[in-house]
Amino acid sequence: MMELLFQGTLPMLVLAAGTVVLMLQIAFWRNYRLSLAITAATFLSALLALISVSHYIPMNVTAILVVDKYSVFFSALIILSALVTLVVSASYLQTRVGENEEFFLLLILSTLGALVLVHSAHLASFLLGLELMGVALYALIAYPERGDLPLEAAIKYLVLSGAASAVLLFGFALLYAAVGTLSFEEIGLQLKINGEGLIVMAGTAMILVGAGFKLSLVPFHMWTPDVYQGAPAPVTGFLASVSKAAVFAALLRFYLSAGLSDFASLTLALSVLAMFSMIVGNLLALRQLNIKRLLAYSSIAHMGYLLISLILSKSELALEAAAFYLAAYMITTLAAFTLIGLISCSGSTERDHIDDIKGLFWRSPVLAGMFTLALLSLAGIPLTAGFIGKVYIFSAGVEQSAWPLLWALIIGSAISIYYYVRLIFVMTLRDIDGVIEGSPVTLSFGNASLVVVLSGSIIYLGIFPQTFIRFLGSLL
């Protein structure tokens, strides 16, 4: 029995062990390259451990964690994203003087928190994962101290995230007061028997507010642009992909296990949040001149799209849609922030203004190509992963006749075309348009292969989605 428990949590144990080893290494012999190698090895062995775990699923590890295909899938996504973040931040930190080794320590810790989140079957582990991930992120955001913005972002995230956690916790407490349990499954059973009472409603509403904050849904989105802009690009990528995906996965599991989709008022509230996020997010992105802020608003809109699949999660199609969309969104977002990370590597400031990518097509076709693909995928143009994801959500919506949500999706997508295409246009500007061509961007072998892998996956998922879809079908 003990052995099985050990097997089930192996990926998380590997990550925990990795932090210990890294800490010891830093204590005895500071070495940037060695720390990098240990971190990479930790992530890779966690991936291997995931493969071995897949033989034992599904299983419950104590009352608070559950290991099943769902958790394995999201864990794999998260660890892969963490690896991408690692590669980008390795170049990003190279030029920074001072101690950089602890950055990787924080990265592993945050990833561990995300893993706990996707495994959670209990409100306690939900909170544990959320805080582990969040606390490490505060430090990551402020880590490279390029000017005041990172500090401001970190403080902002710390304070607001703390407030959101408090609301979340209060929601847990109310729910516990009503049903007397914290386990997702048992909450579901109790709710089925007792139905919805005032306290239950208040509790779930507060939980949604807390989670809505983490997912940056309108009107809980205020922190997003500032934090995205202030954080160093690799961390922003991590925040936008891993932390959003982990929270969404945990929320989805909670929503499903607790049978919350039966509550009409809750569904209505979520629908309103989703529609506001889609429309407001896209509208606010229109006039942004800072790429990170633009992507922040666009991510608000994308969380709105994703929320459609959560609202409709009664059907299998919507679940598949959620998983596919999330995977596509993570890859695409990582690709976008990888670009900013790689062009900001040299120099002391972030190159995240729209002017910084002027004429990028002629300076670095590979990077510009990747960013173009990422933008097209975010805009939902065919032959990219984002298109299939959008078709999935569309189909789920049509299947359940969720017309208002679909109209918001269409209007939101229509608005979004403008700002995505504008970024592409800026990259194509040439000398006769008065652009002074900067020096060509050179990429190391590792970074170039990362760029190729990311662009390749966006296209692969867009052209040959069937393999992945079949895999998702077996998953859910």
Place this chain on the structure above:
Amino acid sequence: MSMIALIGILLGGGLLCCLAERIDKNLPRIIALLVIFIDLLFLLYLISGIPAGQFELIPDASNANSWLMHYKQDWIPRFGISLELALDGLSLILLLLTLVLGIVAVLSSWQEIQFKTGFFQANILWTLAGVLGVFMALDLMLFFLFWEVMLVPMYLLIAIWGHEGKAYASMKFFIFTQVSGLLMLFAILLLVFLNSQATGVLSFSYFDLLNNPIGDPWSTWLMLGFFIAFVVKLPGFPVHTWLPDAHTQAPTAGSVILAGILLKTGAYGLLRFTIPLFPEAAQNFAPVAMCLGAAGIVYGALLAYAQTDFKRLVAYSSVSHMGFVLLGIFAWNELALQGAVMQMVAHGLSTAALFMIAGSLQHRLHTRDMTKMGGLWFNMPRMGACAMFFAIASLGLPGLGNFVAEFLVLLGLFQVSPWLTVIAASALITGAIYSLLLIQRAFQGEPVEGRQLADYDLREMSTMGLMMLGLIWLGLYPQPVLDLAQPVLASLLKLVSVSPSILVGVSP
């Protein structure tokens, strides 16, 4: 498989162009020309393998095997999406037009484009690949995919190699097409899911969706989703406003492809999808659509008259001419449909040629403003003669292709709606006015003193000659095109029988 190869050759050729640029700046042009030429030969080779009798058979629109060519393979079975391509007479005409104008486009960019020639030619080839796909795809999702695939490289052509106002024009082009495309995507998905709920078959195949049991009010909304997307592309009044901007700012090759080929995808979509998929809804809507067509004819001609920009004038004349296509399609009888198909081909050739002339003028004079021209015939007699020919073709002189087309449309339309025919026929007069005005302002009058301009050389004259021959052939002996299209149109007409409602709707 061979039809996929047809598209694949162009896609691969595009990559090759990108790579070839590193060796030599001129190499991509030669490669692009060769690739399109090989593609054309390959298409002719494929057709030559089809028994002659097959071309005369009326294809059964619900049986794929009666088409000239058909290919189907699973692609994303989760959604019932397959790689389904098919070819009939109508697609064949348009494929040939596409490849011929593709060659013209490459030739027209020979000297104009000096910046990143490889990427430029690659975008041309990719646009052509998308268009070929649009004309052959019979899986609705695949069709939508190609619909979008032709959009992105076309956008890049305008955005990178366009003229002074390219930022606005390219963005407008992208947004118009993309937003209407979203509506079409919505309509496609809705159609497929409603159909699967009714019949239990989840499939995006054209053949499965024909005779779908969807009734009002859904069918009207779905039909509108398709209609809007296609009419934006056509372009029909009042959603044509992207076209003058895009045309004016695009490089010559871009204008040639845009006017010659891309506009035809809208007409093709109406003919192939909108009406056959939703016969009743489309026919109830026909009076509105025909009025839009007539409005486009008049409005386009009026605005063309008011332009001083050479390219804008030609662009507005396109709006006017494509109004005939819209009228012909929604009149939905054999004569009118024949006319519409004919108009697609003839307009493709004549407008492409006029845009080439506009491009060469801009290349030589660095302006498109006709008030700064005048007397150009004196400087460049050969170009003047070419311009005269195509202006006359475009105003519909008997003996040239455009006349046959417009005459057939008017004949067919008269049976449905005499009043609209009267309005549409006014284009024969207005067309003459703006076309001759174009010649008068640009080529006649006093030449500017001391202006030295290079007349058309052999390459340019041979391109022009090619298109002149095409138009004369279409005007004097249009039968081959009509024969090729006739069985397809007959099968479409059989599929959608004319309801008397449209006769009641607009007749006096």
